[in-house]
Amino acid sequence: MLIAGVAAVLAVAVLVGVKSFGGGGCGGRLALSVAADPAVAPAVTALAEKFNDADHEVGGRCVEVSTNTLPSSAMALALGGDRSAAQARADAYVLDSSLWLEIAGRTAERTGTALPRPIGSVANSPVVFAVARDAAPGALAWRAMAPGGNASLRLLAPEQSAAGMISLLMAKQAAGTGDRAIAGFAGILQSAQSVDGSAQGEAAAFDGLVRFGGGSTPVLAVPEQTVWRHAVAGGAPVRAVLPADGTMSLDFPLVAAPGRKAEAARRFLAEVRSRAGAGALAKAGLRPAGGGAAPALSAVTGLSAVPATAAPAPGAVSEALEMWRRMHLGTRMLTVIDVSGSMLEQVQGTGRSRMAVTTGEVEKGMSLLPDSADMGLWAFSTGMDGRLPYRELVPVGRLGAADGGLTHRAAMQQALGRMRAKPDGDTGLYDSVLAAYRSVKAGYRGDAINIVLVLTDGRNDFAGGLSEQALLAQLRAEYDASRPVQVVGLGFGPGVDVGALQRLAQATGGAAYQIRDPRQIHQLFQQSAALKICDDPRQCPVG
Numbered sequence: 156m157l158i159a160g161v162a163a164v165l166a167v168a169v170l171v172g173v174k175s176f177g178g179g180g181c182g183g184r185l186a187l188s189v190a191a192d193p194a195v196a197p198a199v200t201a202l203a204e205k206f207n208d209a210d211h212e213v214g215g216r217c218v219e220v221s222t223n224t225l226p227s228s229a230m231a232l233a234l235g236g237d238r239s240a241a242q243a244r245a246d247a248y249v250l251d252s253s254l255w256l257e258i259a260g261r262t263a264e265r266t267g268t269a270l271p272r273p274i275g276s277v278a279n280s281p282v283v284f285a286v287a288r289d290a291a292p293g294a295l296a297w298r299a300m301a302p303g304g305n306a307s308l309r310l311l312a313p314e315q316s317a318a319g320m321i322s323l324l325m326a327k328q329a330a331g332t333g334d335r336a337i338a339g340f341a342g343i344l345q346s347a348q349s350v351d352g353s354a355q356g357e358a359a360a361f362d363g364l365v366r367f368g369g370g371s372t373p374v375l376a377v378p379e380q381t382v383w384r385h386a387v388a389g390g391a392p393v394r395a396v397l398p399a400d401g402t403m404s405l406d407f408p409l410v411a412a413p414g415r416k417a418e419a420a421r422r423f424l425a426e427v428r429s430r431a432g433a434g435a436l437a438k439a440g441l442r443p444a445g446g447g448a449a450p451a452l453s454a455v456t457g458l459s460a461v462p463a464t465a466a467p468a469p470g471a472v473s474e475a476l477e478m479w480r481r482m483h484l485g486t487r488m489l490t491v492i493d494v495s496g497s498m499l500e501q502v503q504g505t506g507r508s509r510m511a512v513t514t515g516e517v518e519k520g521m522s523l524l525p526d527s528a529d530m531g532l533w534a535f536s537t538g539m540d541g542r543l544p545y546r547e548l549v550p551v552g553r554l555g556a557a558d559g560g561l562t563h564r565a566a567m568q569q570a571l572g573r574m575r576a577k578p579d580g581d582t583g584l585y586d587s588v589l590a591a592y593r594s595v596k597a598g599y600r601g602d603a604i605n606i607v608l609v610l611t612d613g614r615n616d617f618a619g620g621l622s623e624q625a626l627l628a629q630l631r632a633e634y635d636a637s638r639p640v641q642v643v644g645l646g647f648g649p650g651v652d653v654g655a656l657q658r659l660a661q662a663t664g665g666a667a668y669q670i671r672d673p674r675q676i677h678q679l680f681q682q683s684a685a686l687k688i689c690d691d692p693r694q695c696p697v698g
Contacts (some may be wrong), residue, residue, distance in 0.1 A: 164463075173510050181210060183215035187419045189222045190233075190245035193279055194380060195407050198435040199249055199427070206426045209681050211419075212300055218419040219472055228315060231255040234270060235262025247411035247420040249277050252317030256408070257472045273408035274417065275424050276444035278436050280378040281397070282405040282462040285385075287365045288392040290372050294399040297329035301342045309360055313479055316352045321403045322376040323475040329400055341688055344482045357381060358390065362486045365391040378405050383440035385454050387431065388473065403464045404446055428691040447520045478688040485603035487529040487604045489551055490517060491591045493584075493611035495536040497650060498576035498611075503508040509648065511672040512575040516573050517610070520680030521564065525557025528602065530563070532570050535587035536580030537617055544583020544617050545590055548574070551598060583617035585626040588642060588659055592630065596640045605640045605688055606665070610676065614652035630662040641665035648671050 191199040203220040211218045225243050227250040234248060236255070250256075253273060263270040266417060268693045284295050284306075300308040308326070313319030326347075330339035342354035350360045359377050367373045376394075379575075382395040410426035411420040434444045453459055498510040505512060521530060531551030541545040554564040561569070591607045599605055615623070630642075644656035644667035656667035670676070 168294065177238035178424075181212055181272070182215045183217070185213055185216040185218050185415065186436050187218055187220045187247060187416055187423065188245045189220055189247045189249065189250040189405065189423070190230055190243060190419070191222055192227045192230070192251040192253050192407070193224050194249060194280070194378070194405070194441065195249055195436075195441060198432075198439040198441065201435050202427055202432055203423070205431060206316070206423055209426075211422045211426075213422060214317055214415055218422060220300055220423055222417075227251045227317060227533055228258075231259040232262060234259040234268075235264035235269030237262050238266075240527045242245050246407060246416040247274075247423075249407055250317075251280075251407055252320070252405045253408045253466065254317050254320050254472050256410070257470070258501065260551055269412075271412040271417075275364055275407050275409055275428075277407040277424065277427050278441040279404050279406060279461070280441050281379040281446060281457065281458075282325075282376055282402050283379050283388045283456075284396040284398055285361065285364060285375040285377055285393045286372060287367075288394045290364075290394075293376055294600050295374060295396050297325045297343075297398040298400055300326060300329075300347065300374070301339055301451055302346050304371065306374045307370075308343065309345055309350050309363070309373060309375045311352045311377060312349045313476060314363075317405055318376065318378050318381075319349075319352075320472055321405075322347075323403060324471060325400075327400065327471075327475055327478075334543065337688065340478070343484065344479065344688070357385070361385055361391045361393055364393055370442050379442075379452070379456050379458060380405075380440040383452060386455050387440070390684050391672070395458055397458060397461070401464060402461075403467075404461060405446070407441075417439040417442055420630045443596050459685045472616060481604070481687045483526055484687065485529070486606070487551065487598075487600045487603040487609055488526060488606045489531045489533065489591050489595050490531045490608045490610070491545070491587055492517070492574065493536065493573060493613060494534045494539075494576050495580040495582045496576060496578050497582075497613050497648065499578060500648070501630055502650070502674070505674075508576065510574065513610055513676060514571040516676035518568055518671055520677040521554070521567060523677075523680045524554060524678065526553070526562075526564070530554055530567060531602065532576060533587070533591060535583055536577045538580065539577075543586075543590075544620065545587040551595070564573070571597070581618075582611065582613040583620055583622060584611060585621040585659075586617060589621065589626055592633070592640055592642060593662070596635070596638065599638045599640065601638070602618055603634050605638075607640065607663075608640045608679075609642060609644045609656070609659075610673075611644070611646055611651060611656070612648035612673075613650050616656065623658070627658060628661050634663055636667070639662045639664055643679075645676060646677060647671070647675075649673065 200222045203222050221514045229243040235241035301304045310322035311319040313323050326343045327340050343563045364373050411417040437449050437451045448460045499508050500571050502512045529551050532549040533545050535545040537544050548570045554561040556563045558566045642660045642663045642665040646653045646656050647670050652671040660667040
């Protein structure tokens, strides 16, 4: 009996020794700190505890994984070497999407930091459309989100969310290629609503899917995990739909710098990709890497395995985010209209002068701008204000603001209605452009696109004024890329010098267009959203 008791004690001691010293092969501890996005952190933490219990060895030392939770945006800064993200430093990172690595790469270029490569994917969650459970059945696609389509897009704020970035990339892809692609993408962005990614913001967005009052079907683009979490919590009745024209997934990359810690991270990744790992991920509403089947998840969301999608082209994320940023800038525009004698000529088929048609089209175009836009009005010819070839009719101001008993918009409308061509006036184009450029630059708004819009039917013939060469030299010298002011020119009529307008616009990063007659002017205002997001306005034709 005594011998049996001693044997039992010895057996326990042996077992403890195996656990404590990794079977005798571990010569110490190798700590691996892993930062994980909140979407995957619970699963990563549970698997780390299981992993540590098994005493995995790297280089003769037992790996001990510790975890903490960080948003992917903070991890991207840390990976890029941004000093402000020092508290986010870790040995390895599990971001929610590889898209953040492009953002990290931009920071790394600035800081001179070497950006580590991903070791592999930890989990998967496709970006899907959440719709009300009783919404009309039928295919839903990214291309259907354009104005006039059968759905209206609501997306998570892309500056903060990889799912929002994916929504931008898919919408841009759906807009196609060619001349109309920018306008199509701009249309989707204009009508899209940004949703705060907080728990409260998501809850309100889900409620909005159920309570909409008719019209196009509201669609919320979110990861499948978000729909699962909402359903498990007993939220408003919604269902998940895979976009008919494809989607991308959050791929949860594990990133670590080369070396022994990276080898430890690889060992941990094997644990995550095990059967136990798939179970832990499913409990968090996530699929295994690659988007394979997850029966427990499918039972809630109704989606089976999700096909893999190609990664975006290099730079695509930054491009789409910049377009989104520009789309949400305001507009600050000084409109400078030619009132020289040639503007008295008739526009064929209208019985009206170029002057009357031009001011009418500008007024129609102005009606498309929101009250938050800034706008002002100048007229130019020769002898408009003493020797000056231009005159301010309405200063630049907010269209919705009160302006001497009227709104600024109404003051603009009245001024446009009173504009008359000057029968003996020549075209003082160059001096007027420079003065308008300086005026807009002096009142520059950093939260807006700042534009000098020049409308003319002629060419500069102001005796004693600036030459084209002198004006170009001045514009190039005064142009400030950090506070850009663009000259956009519209020329119409047989006497217009389109080449000169294009050269002036090019000096400021703007664009110039020749149109058949003034009735096309409103098209510029209709396409103002496309002009905002176009990398090179000269490649965004009007009309």
